[in-house]
Amino acid sequence: AQSVTQLDSHVSVSEGTPVLLRCNYSSSYSPSLFWYVQHPNKGLQLLLKYTSAATLVKGINGFEAEFKKSETSFHLTKPSAHMSDAAEYFCxxxxxxxxxxxxxxxxxxRLKVLA
Amino acid sequence: GAGVSQSPRYKVAKRGQDVALRCDPISGHVSLFWYQQALGQGPEFLTYFQNEAQLDKSGLPSDRFFAERPEGSVSTLKIQRTQQEDSAVYLCASSLERGDYEQYFGPGTRLTVT
Incomplete structure (x- = not known):
C-alpha cells in the first residue's frame, strides 16, 4: 500500500529564513508525488509534482522539492520564507x-511565518 | 478559465437530515474525485468517476453516502440521515483524463451536523 508521512505537524520560521517541510513516502513502485498548499478558506493549490523526469522539482512561488529514492523522501524547501507562505501544506x-x-x-x- | 466549483459552500444540517452537495468540474475533464477532510486532517478519498461511470467507491464510509454523475459532468454527493461524524469539508477534484494527471480542487463544502 502507498502512503506518505509528514514528519512535522507544525513548523515555525522567521520571515526571510529557509523553509523545510519533511515528507517520507512508502510505495511498491516509482511513485508520483505532489505538494499542495491550502490557505484558509481556499482550495488546494498544486505547488509541484514529481513524476520521475527529474529528481529536483521546481514549483511555484520559489518552492522546490527533491526526490530521494534511497531515503524515500520528498522534502519541500524554500530559500526565504514570506509572510504569504503561512498555510497548510500537504504531501x-x-x-x-x-x-x-x-x-x-x-x-x-502547518507553516507559521513570524515577522 | 473557470475552475472547479462547489455548492453550497457551507451547509448546516440537523442530525438525521439528508443533504446534497454539488460539484461542477472543469469542462471536459473526464475524471472526478470526492474527498472528505475532517478538521485538522488531510483529505481522504471517497469515490471516483470516469465520465458517468463510478469506478471506485471504496472510500465511502457507509451506505448512507451516495454519489452520482449521470451525464459525465456535474456530480452530486448525497448523504442520508446525517450524523455528527459526517461533519467535515467535502472536496471535489477533477482531472483531464484517467491516469496520472494533476487534480484540480474546488473550494469545498463545509458540512456541519448539529
Missing amino acids: VVSDGSSGTYKYIFGTGT
Missing part, C-alpha cells in the same frame, strides 16, 4: 495501483 502520493490514481494525503504541516 500527496498518487495511488496508481488501484487504477483510479486517487490521491493519498499526508496529515499536513
Whole structure:
C-alpha cells in the first residue's frame, strides 16, 4: 500500500529564513508525488509534482522539492520564507495501483511565518 | 478559465437530515474525485468517476453516502440521515483524463451536523 508521512505537524520560521517541510513516502513502485498548499478558506493549490523526469522539482512561488529514492523522501524547501507562505501544506502520493490514481494525503504541516 | 466549483459552500444540517452537495468540474475533464477532510486532517478519498461511470467507491464510509454523475459532468454527493461524524469539508477534484494527471480542487463544502 502507498502512503506518505509528514514528519512535522507544525513548523515555525522567521520571515526571510529557509523553509523545510519533511515528507517520507512508502510505495511498491516509482511513485508520483505532489505538494499542495491550502490557505484558509481556499482550495488546494498544486505547488509541484514529481513524476520521475527529474529528481529536483521546481514549483511555484520559489518552492522546490527533491526526490530521494534511497531515503524515500520528498522534502519541500524554500530559500526565504514570506509572510504569504503561512498555510497548510500537504504531501500527496498518487495511488496508481488501484487504477483510479486517487490521491493519498499526508496529515499536513502547518507553516507559521513570524515577522 | 473557470475552475472547479462547489455548492453550497457551507451547509448546516440537523442530525438525521439528508443533504446534497454539488460539484461542477472543469469542462471536459473526464475524471472526478470526492474527498472528505475532517478538521485538522488531510483529505481522504471517497469515490471516483470516469465520465458517468463510478469506478471506485471504496472510500465511502457507509451506505448512507451516495454519489452520482449521470451525464459525465456535474456530480452530486448525497448523504442520508446525517450524523455528527459526517461533519467535515467535502472536496471535489477533477482531472483531464484517467491516469496520472494533476487534480484540480474546488473550494469545498463545509458540512456541519448539529
